[in-house]
Amino acid sequence: MNRYDIRTYAVIGAGNMGSGIAQKIATEGLPVVLVDLDDEKVARGLGIIRKMVDQGVERKVFRPERAEKILGNISGTSDWSKLAEVDMVIEAVFEDLEVKRRVFRRLGEVCKRDAILGTNTSSFLVKDVAEVTLHPERVIGLHFFYHPAKNRLVEVIGHEDSDPDAFDAAWAAMEATGKTPIRSADAPGFVVNRYFVPWVNEAVRLLGEGVADLPTIEAAAKQAFGVGMGPFELMNVTGVPISLHAANSLGKSLHPFYAAGEALVEHVESGKGNWSLEGEADASKFQVVADRLLGVTFYVAAQLVHEGVSTVEDVDIGARVGLRWPHGPFQMINKIGVERAAELASAIADKWHLDVPFLIANPGDRKIRINLVQFEEKGGLAVIRFNRPDALNALNVQVGVQLLQAIERARVTGLPGLVLAASGKAFVAGADVKFFVENLEKDAFEPIYHFARVGQDVYRTLSGKRQPSTARVQGLCLGGGTELALACDFVVCSPKAMFALPETGIGIVPGLGGTQRLPRRIGLPLAKWMIYTGEFVSAADAVEIGLADARAEFRELDATCASFSLRGRHPGRTAPSAAPSTKWQALWDFFAQHSVEQILSGTAPANGDKMVERAIKRIATKSPHALYAAEKLLNDGARMELDAGLDMELDALKVVFLHADALEGMKALLENRRPAFRQPAQV
Numbered sequence: 044m045n046r047y048d049i050r051t052y053a054v055i056g057a058g059n060m061g062s063g064i065a066q067k068i069a070t071e072g073l074p075v076v077l078v079d080l081d082d083e084k085v086a087r088g089l090g091i092i093r094k095m096v097d098q099g100v101e102r103k104v105f106r107p108e109r110a111e112k113i114l115g116n117i118s119g120t121s122d123w124s125k126l127a128e129v130d131m132v133i134e135a136v137f138e139d140l141e142v143k144r145r146v147f148r149r150l151g152e153v154c155k156r157d158a159i160l161g162t163n164t165s166s167f168l169v170k171d172v173a174e175v176t177l178h179p180e181r182v183i184g185l186h187f188f189y190h191p192a193k194n195r196l197v198e199v200i201g202h203e204d205s206d207p208d209a210f211d212a213a214w215a216a217m218e219a220t221g222k223t224p225i226r227s228a229d230a231p232g233f234v235v236n237r238y239f240v241p242w243v244n245e246a247v248r249l250l251g252e253g254v255a256d257l258p259t260i261e262a263a264a265k266q267a268f269g270v271g272m273g274p275f276e277l278m279n280v281t282g283v284p285i286s287l288h289a290a291n292s293l294g295k296s297l298h299p300f301y302a303a304g305e306a307l308v309e310h311v312e313s314g315k316g317n318w319s320l321e322g323e324a325d326a327s328k329f330q331v332v333a334d335r336l337l338g339v340t341f342y343v344a345a346q347l348v349h350e351g352v353s354t355v356e357d358v359d360i361g362a363r364v365g366l367r368w369p370h371g372p373f374q375m376i377n378k379i380g381v382e383r384a385a386e387l388a389s390a391i392a393d394k395w396h397l398d399v400p401f402l403i404a405n406p407g408d409r410k411i412r413i414n415l416v417q418f419e420e421k422g423g424l425a426v427i428r429f430n431r432p433d434a435l436n437a438l439n440v441q442v443g444v445q446l447l448q449a450i451e452r453a454r455v456t457g458l459p460g461l462v463l464a465a466s467g468k469a470f471v472a473g474a475d476v477k478f479f480v481e482n483l484e485k486d487a488f489e490p491i492y493h494f495a496r497v498g499q500d501v502y503r504t505l506s507g508k509r510q511p512s513t514a515r516v517q518g519l520c521l522g523g524g525t526e527l528a529l530a531c532d533f534v535v536c537s538p539k540a541m542f543a544l545p546e547t548g549i550g551i552v553p554g555l556g557g558t559q560r561l562p563r564r565i566g567l568p569l570a571k572w573m574i575y576t577g578e579f580v581s582a583a584d585a586v587e588i589g590l591a592d593a594r595a596e597f598r599e600l601d602a603t604c605a606s607f608s609l610r611g612r613h614p615g616r617t618a619p620s621a622a623p624s625t626k627w628q629a630l631w632d633f634f635a636q637h638s639v640e641q642i643l644s645g646t647a648p649a650n651g652d653k654m655v656e657r658a659i660k661r662i663a664t665k666s667p668h669a670l671y672a673a674e675k676l677l678n679d680g681a682r683m684e685l686d687a688g689l690d691m692e693l694d695a696l697k698v699v700f701l702h703a704d705a706l707e708g709m710k711a712l713l714e715n716r717r718p719a720f721r722q723p724a725q726v
């Protein structure tokens with residue numbers, strides 16, 4: 044068990060960042076105190092939050108009741124004695140080392156001995172802030188991105204004296220507040236700013252050198268990186284002096300390559316304000332501009348990995364989640380070819396007398412491996428982590444292959460347990476529907492079958508082994524994700540977990556074991572309810588009906604997973620034969636007694652039960668063909684051994700996917716419209 048138990052939060056500094064951080068914590072239902080120098084500043088910060096939340100209500104992001112709840116989770120004070128019982132404090136005061144150190148000295152005095160102290164510094168090392176407290180081991184860097192209530196990325200930074208338990212607790216606290224954490228070493232600029240600041244700086248250098256004019260650089264950058272705002276517009280939004288400060292601070296601690304170019308210094312010092320974006324772009328210069336910006340990005344990205352500050356995966360997640368680039372630097376390197384990327388990076392490195400990092404200096408003919416599924420040994424367990432948070436960890440062929448490789452690595456370690464985890468707000472949100480649609484449009488069923496067969500084979504390796512597997516379901520768990528959890532020996536979920544099998548709503552059926560494993564866990568009637576209705580099942584309900592074995596707060600999630608994973612070989616499950624409680628009785632009876640045909644034809648009465656009425660309504664919107672197919676699989680599977688049932692489910696895929704409802708349902712999902720399913724002949 045982790046000795047740090049984070050339930051309550053405080054944010055010091057009620058400015059732009061601090062107020063946004065507090066807002067996000069409160070939005071996730073957690074209590075937070077906002078602290079500033081005096082009551083007026085606190086009130087200003089609370090005012091910023093109220094305005095943002097009110098805007099959320101106007102734009103119908105929240106209902107007014109939810110907005111009141113969010114605001115109710117936040118209190119403000121300038122009285123530091125209120126911090127005495129807080130579990131995690133996040134500092135977001137001015138970017139001035141002396142100010143920050145004063146704050147940390149004071150926090151060291153007023154906070155309890157097991158409080159975690161986080162700093163949102165952008166340009167100082169965490170250790171330089173931490174060393175002034177009596178307990179530097181509890182100081183962790185938490186670098187948020189603007190706007191912190193909306194941007195999910197946070198860099199979590201340990202330092203040479205930090206306690207691994209404090210790091211893990213801070214990480215779990217970030218997950219609990221709905222963030223997507225990535226890890227960074229305690230190094231200048233951490234991960235994202237280390238390549239983003241030079242990207243901006245290089246744009247100004249190009250301008251200063253007269254390589255192209257401003258509208259051309261702006262347009263070339265947007266095109267090459269697929270972004271909505273170019274470097275100059277971004278500087279205008281965040282404040283041009285901030286870019287100067289950021290570049291100079293990197294330049295000071297790293298190398299003159301990072302220092303602000305003359306044009307940027309001159310622009311700020313002469314008080315020119317925002318850049319003028321007016322003018323026509325000259326497309327003939329796009330390539331030369333793009334090459335420089337790409338070269339800088341590739342050089343720094345590879346350097347970050349070379350120095351061990353970050354990983355290939357986290358560099359890319361940082362770009363996609365934090366900067367909203369459609370592709371991370373390493374994905375771009377693979378796209379244009381490692382050899383060409385190395386040429387571009389070398390051009391930059393040569394100019395500044397820097398070495399080209401090994402990763403791209405010796406490309407060979409291979410792509411850089413990007414692990415969508417990562418393996419690590421942690422706390423005496425094998426941990427496999429889905430690491431594509433911005434794609435909600437959706438399954439595709441590449442993920443399937445990497446999952447299999449990771450499972451094999453886990454087995455070879457001989458460690459006593461295996462945990463399947465994921466980063467971001469989803470555990471695994473189903474399979475890549477685009478892949479299905481593209482193949483069906485080409486009349487190609489074979490790749491779909493291959494995907495399902497490989498997926499089923501991988502899932503079959505997960506349970507009943509000497510090394511028990513536990514799914515650590517921290518968030519959204521849909522379709523193939525719920526089937527993956529079901530394939531594990533144990534399922535542990537956070538309070539934010541939501542399970543669903545929505546396939547019949549897109550014209551297909553669960554094809555990775557869902558029609559066979561679900562009834563064996565929760566009983567045939569409730570399995571029918573979940574599969575026919577696609578209803579979301581909350582964490583609490585999942586535990587009640589037996590879909591999950593336990594629900595644990597984020598701070599206890601890892602320990603709970605470990606306790607299940609260390610139980611030894613799972614003996615197998617027996618399907619329940621009765622409703623779990625009176626709450627579920629009517630649903631249980633309804634689905635035990637009525638067929639799809641009766642439900643669709645309106646001859647199955649709800650008898651006034653609200654849950655049943657809702658189920659009937661939802662079923663009417665699903666694909667009848669898929670419903671009949673699911674019913675047959677569920678009923679026939681109940682009379683078979685699991686393995687035979689899984690084979691049957693795989694065999695049924697062709698009939699399901701080649702029916703018109705499948706293409707219609709999945710296309711409708713991609714086009715964000717209601718599907719028009721065929722009416723069945725039977726009814």
Ligand SMILES: NC(=O)c1ccc[n+]([C@@H]2O[C@H](COP(=O)([O-])OP(=O)(O)OC[C@H]3O[C@@H](n4cnc5c(N)ncnc54)[C@H](O)[C@@H]3O)[C@@H](O)[C@H]2O)c1
Nearest residue numbers: 056057058059060061079080135136137138164165187189
């Ligand atoms: N703005 C960004 O995009 C961004 C992004 C990531 C990190 N950061 C970092 O976040 C921190 C805050 O940035 P900001 O943009 O919110 O600044 P800001 O100027 O908007 O807010 C700073 C707040 O801290 C308060 N403050 C100053 N000294 C204090 C003290 N001793 N005790 C309590 N409160 C004090 C100020 O009154 C002010 O309200 C900085 O370290 C910055 O580098 C900023």
